[in-house]
Amino acid sequence: MQWIFNEDSPIYLQLIEQIQLRIVSGIYRPGLKLPSVRDLAKEAAVNPNTMQRALAELETSLLIYSKRTAGRFVTEDLTLILAVKKKLAQEKLKDFLMNMEGLGYTTEEVLILLKESLEKKEE
Amino acid sequence: MAEYILQCNGLSKHFGSKFALDQIQLNIKKGRIVGLLGPNGSGKTTLIKHLAGLLTPTTGEVLINGVPVGVETKKIVSYLPDRTYLNDWMKVNQIFDLFADFYEDFDRSKAQDMLKRLDINPETKLKTMSKGTKEKVQLILVMSREASLYLLDEPIGGVDPAARDYILDTVITNYNANASIIISTHLISDIEKILDDILFIQNGKLILNQSTDVIREKYGQSIDKYFREEFKC
Numbered sequence: 001m002q003w004i005f006n007e008d009s010p011i012y013l014q015l016i017e018q019i020q021l022r023i024v025s026g027i028y029r030p031g032l033k034l035p036s037v038r039d040l041a042k043e044a045a046v047n048p049n050t051m052q053r054a055l056a057e058l059e060t061s062l063l064i065y066s067k068r069t070a071g072r073f074v075t076e077d078l079t080l081i082l083a084v085k086k087k088l089a090q091e092k093l094k095d096f097l098m099n100m101e102g103l104g105y106t107t108e109e110v111l112i113l114l115k116e117s118l119e120k121k122e123e
Numbered sequence: 124m125a126e127y128i129l130q131c132n133g134l135s136k137h138f139g140s141k142f143a144l145d146q147i148q149l150n151i152k153k154g155r156i157v158g159l160l161g162p163n164g165s166g167k168t169t170l171i172k173h174l175a176g177l178l179t180p181t182t183g184e185v186l187i188n189g190v191p192v193g194v195e196t197k198k199i200v201s202y203l204p205d206r207t208y209l210n211d212w213m214k215v216n217q218i219f220d221l222f223a224d225f226y227e228d229f230d231r232s233k234a235q236d237m238l239k240r241l242d243i244n245p246e247t248k249l250k251t252m253s254k255g256t257k258e259k260v261q262l263i264l265v266m267s268r269e270a271s272l273y274l275l276d277e278p279i280g281g282v283d284p285a286a287r288d289y290i291l292d293t294v295i296t297n298y299n300a301n302a303s304i305i306i307s308t309h310l311i312s313d314i315e316k317i318l319d320d321i322l323f324i325q326n327g328k329l330i331l332n333q334s335t336d337v338i339r340e341k342y343g344q345s346i347d348k349y350f351r352e353e354f355k356c
Contacts, residue, residue: 011335045288046295046317048295
């Protein structure tokens, strides 16, 4: 998975989102030890201070935790991971619905379209 | 130990009637990567030359680690000038000798390592190198010192995008919590991901000193875009 940044929002917020995504999608599985701040910063090509800030905020949200001297780990609390996953999904859905509304679709039409695409995908 | 690695108090420089720097008031903490941005002729290089001790202020003072710029501060400041001062008949190895002689904190093995990664032969003379390769060699020299303050004046202008990534990588990897880096450049979008703070100067005046995150949060756009709007010609 690539680290990609857009132009509009602060880098640390984008880092938080992308690390969350890695956790809920299982790339960083529960209980995994995360690479060091420096290595993560290098991988994402960002300033280590920025990475540090993102990790600190993720710690506050309990998605990751640190053991003194041992490093940082992904939480093993699956309920929490699922909750974050659902929140991310809701945000994506909100964007999707807004885009559809922008195209002039009503809620019913969106549902029909969605059903059509899902059936097509299954084929 | 001083809290700030760099302090400028009312720093002004006049060249005749021109104010190249006008009452610069600036503190930079340890462990920050700072971008020095501004249009052509705004005073970026003049400011950096004051920090490196190559120019003396008309009024005001510059303190590095709490000490006025002088012999002692040059030991902890690693400076990449905007143009080369190295003799072009020298081979890379000879320049390494020179640096090892001049600077106690020069880490030769680190320099050789970087040279290898960038595939530059240490037996090549500077004269026979392309502009980009020369720039890489100079940056290697400067980043191989264990300094407290790095001053990089236009470090990536002449190098290709792949080498640019490598150089930024080098900056991040060699980053140490006690060292600060000041980078002046026009290639904002290439480096803004690694910057903690941004300094904008215009006509010798410091018009903005802010963290990158705050600028993005406040204006909802990248530093590159913000710069283009702020300094629209």
